[in-house]
Amino acid sequence: MSTSIIGFPRIGENRELKRATEKYWKKEIDQNELLKISDDLKEKNWQIQKDAKLGLISAGDFSFFDNVLDAATLLNITPKRYADLGLNQLDEYFAQARGYQDDNHSVKALPMKKWYNTNYHYIVPEIDDDTEIKLVETRFFDDVKKAAAKHSNVKASLIGPFTILKLSRYVGKKSAEDFIEPIVEAYKEIFSRLNEIDIKWLQIDEPSLVFDLSADDKKLFDDLYTRILAIPHDFKINLQTYFGDVRDIYEDLVKLPFDGIGLDFLEGKQTADLIAKHGFDDNKVLFAGVVNGKNIWRNEYKKTIELLKSLPVKNIVISTSCSLLHVPYTVDNETDLDPELKQHLAFAYQKLDELHDLDEIFFNGNTELLDTNEALFKNVNHPKDPAVTKRIADLSDADYTRLPSRAERETIQKDEFHLPDLPTTTIGSFPQTKDVRKNRSLYKHHEIDKNQYDQFNKDKIKRIIEWQEEAGFDVLVHGEYERNDMVEYFGENLAGFAFTKKAWVQSYGTRAVKPPIIWGDVSRKNPITVAASTYAQSLTDKPVKGMLTGPVTIFNWSFPREDIPAKESVTQIALAIQDEVLDLEKHGIKIIQIDEAALREKLPLRKSDWYKEYLDWAIPAFKLVHSKVQPTTQIHTHMCYSEFNDIIKAIDNMDADVISFEASRSDLSIIDKLKANNFETEVGPGVYDIHSPRVPSQSEIYNVISDILAKLHESKVWINPDCGLKTRGESESFASLKNFIAAVQQKRGELG
Structure with missing residues (x-):
């Protein structure tokens, strides 16, 4: 043994x-x-x-889903609301993980x-x-x-x-x-x-x-x-x-x-x-x-x-x-x-x-x-790029600082966009239905050409832009139909990454991802999101968000190199994404979301190590990405399914204009921390859980919005789901979002 x-x-x-x-x-x-x-x-x-x-x-x-849930279930740590559903043992287990809805019950997931x-x-x-x-x-x-x-x-x-x-x-x-x-x-x-x-x-x-x-x-x-x-x-x-x-x-x-x-x-x-x-x-x-x-x-x-x-x-x-x-x-x-x-x-x-x-x-x-x-x-040859090395060496403190201040930008941007109080948006992705996956597969296997592939995605973008306008959203997204994964898609357009075919890793439940491998020095090979974003913007007078994955998340959701410090690798990625941000801005995209869903993921488990080993370079890496944009360009970011309460000040220091959090499953507990820390960034706490198939009612979402506004002023609040809709079906997503818009309109009516 x-x-x-x-x-x-x-x-x-x-x-x-x-x-x-x-x-x-x-x-x-x-x-x-x-x-x-x-x-x-x-x-x-x-x-x-x-x-x-x-x-x-x-x-x-x-x-079947999660070992912690298994151990809790083994010990009868099952809330009464799930036991009262009258389900068999396995279905009761899944109800805790995914939520449950039928004609007589509607219970959120844990x-x-x-x-x-x-x-x-x-x-x-x-x-x-x-x-x-x-x-x-x-x-x-x-x-x-x-x-x-x-x-x-x-x-x-x-x-x-x-x-x-x-x-x-x-x-x-x-x-x-x-x-x-x-x-x-x-x-x-x-x-x-x-x-x-x-x-x-x-x-x-x-x-x-x-x-x-x-x-x-x-x-x-x-x-x-x-x-x-x-x-x-x-x-x-x-x-x-x-x-x-x-x-x-x-x-x-x-x-x-x-x-x-x-x-x-x-x-x-x-x-x-x-x-x-x-x-x-x-x-x-x-x-x-x-x-x-x-x-x-x-x-x-x-x-x-x-x-x-x-x-x-x-x-x-x-x-x-x-x-x-x-x-x-x-x-x-x-x-x-x-x-x-x-x-x-x-x-x-x-x-x-x-x-x-x-x-x-x-x-x-x-x-x-x-x-x-x-x-x-003795024979490990990571691809090197002298231009990347020089670009990092030439960085100064000014490259990490955005001007003017966030408070000044907030006034400028309200004049720029004329959005109503409680502006509505989604986190970015819409459901990747079977036909979307089939289109990607046909192109990957050379059964259709690039023009056919792109036209399919354009048709999808046009449809979802029209749907959002009809539903009443204020800031639209293009749906991300061209993307296989929020990290893999970007990595495919960056030098220094390698990709696998079947290297799936479980993220949660039945959700699996294929993390890219960082093998060499990273730089942007070509524009990544500009074509899809500008096409979507051409279809509407409402602002369309450019959707990017941030450098820390790309790093944390990839298999990283071990021959150079994490800080150096993340800085390389940050400069590559900065190129994309400035390209989007140049092409007329005025709201850009840079997702850092995994910001907390590599945070040391011991608080004494938080700053010197992680936050002291992770937060500046995000700032490097957006530091050069104009004051009229609004920078959003998004974070999900982590405990952020104890790093609120560090998140505020990212100097984004708007940040959306997962909040619905955690009963909005983060709101108290935001208020206690005098959080300056405008916020969009998620008002319903997209990782569950259940459709929240208008009244449920209205009550969540009311709870948020009891603690935060409406001028600081955005309304959005808690994450992207990629893994959901269209029927449940559209039904949820219609209830979502109706709840916002009801609350706006009360606010006058």
Whole structure:
């Protein structure tokens, strides 16, 4: 038992789970068919790990939507409004993730947030004073039992109780401490059921230990695990952490009777020093996270072996830094990639091979594998562009400063656009229906020419511009029909990026993305959005927003280079997007939205590192993009599904003119923070959740607008959905937006 992983991707190499789940939602297949497909995927995952000769095979890491929701559901943390729907267990689970609507019910989904510093999203559990924590689910045990029936070295994995309690939203007077005893009682039953299954280890994931921990946090953890570890069990327990180090609680961890502790040696900057300073119990196993679970570059074996040899630890299992959920399945599917690049890539399957190689080198002294890897790392040739290097060297403080001040610009822009109070717009994309995807596929496979492809998109743009005008929107968008993905589309028009065919990574639920690979120096090859934006603007007298993806989001939603600092890479991208902004402005586009949906994503988990390691270059990168535009040009930005409350001032410092936030799932909690911090930027808090298929009523949206205006003056408020509509269907989107406009008109009537 010398190798292990924390978790494995579950959407399927060809997105089989996505397709099956969405068919189930549409009632095209029944639950038995969905369960059969999921069982096949689980078995394939277990067999892949066995074939790679992993010391332990992970079970329990599969999910139909999200592992946090799985763990909450297992413990009966299900709000009453979902239980009252009278659905079967699986449909009740999906209702929490997506919302639910029928003739008699309309229930919003639970909030969704970013999973630590990744592009994965988790469903936020909700605990109220009546929540009765107890064991109610069986799927976890069914999965583990199936794995153990076929494989002899199974490790079950489960999101731990400390992390569940820390990530949950509390509605009522009770707090996390009030639920310690019922959780311990639930774990007694969990252990009892696992004792009946032949597993070697239980991996309990506690990534929340890598945050800054207070004395109360540490007491909560100790109170939970002092009791849980005293429960009789026939398996060993590994306390697994990832995404950082556990400096605030390391000394306590090593004293508790865990059989193993999993630590991240890549993002855990102090992990090795903690072990060197405080030691590691010879009776425990260190699950050493040394293979990167978040990026796709090959592991440099020499450095990894040197690290492992430096550790004063007797028992080591070589592992991944986090779950392989965050990387694609296999490089083998990428037949069109440049071999020069491809040889340096490792996706999930290849990372299993790397674990085997490191095992052979570290434990068995295989020098041939080490020599081959060392030769590879002597031949890494990232494409360089001297012009890009010079452009960055020539930057000065003035390049990051927009004049005049935002307050002056606000007056200028109100005179320029003459928009009503509560101006309405959408975030950008409209539904990408089957015919849109088919048109893209036909062009990609050379079955239609460029003129035919472009004409189809023009017809779509014309239709959606007319629809928005008829519906009554104030600021229009062109719909983004030409775009496959908000990052991939831009990367395809920038030098320095490489693209994959099947390298899908789960973002949330059934939503998967193909992150581009930043391989060389970045610059703009040609205009990207000018043609579509100017065509849309030619169709209407109302302003049409130019729609761009910001540099930080492009970087954070790509697989980044590791040979240069993140700041340098982001600055390269910022200059490329600046070229596009100025081109749009030159062609008459007066409102430009630069989305930074992923701004918070790479924010260090520890507050002490926020500015010097991230915000001190991420915020200026955004400012660099728009600093040269005219005062009459209005700059918007958009952010979604993250916790922004504690970086409000940094966001205001981006110096945008308007910012839209996801707010509907989080019950507008961000509004209080905006007000408390005297937020100067005009804001568009999302008034309804587009990630749910349910159609909000006019009265529901009206009430949300009323709640916003109870705290913010109407002169500072824009009205918009909480995100783009790309993944939704047209019928539900159009119905929602009609209710949306009616609610705004009702409120405007009241305001006079």
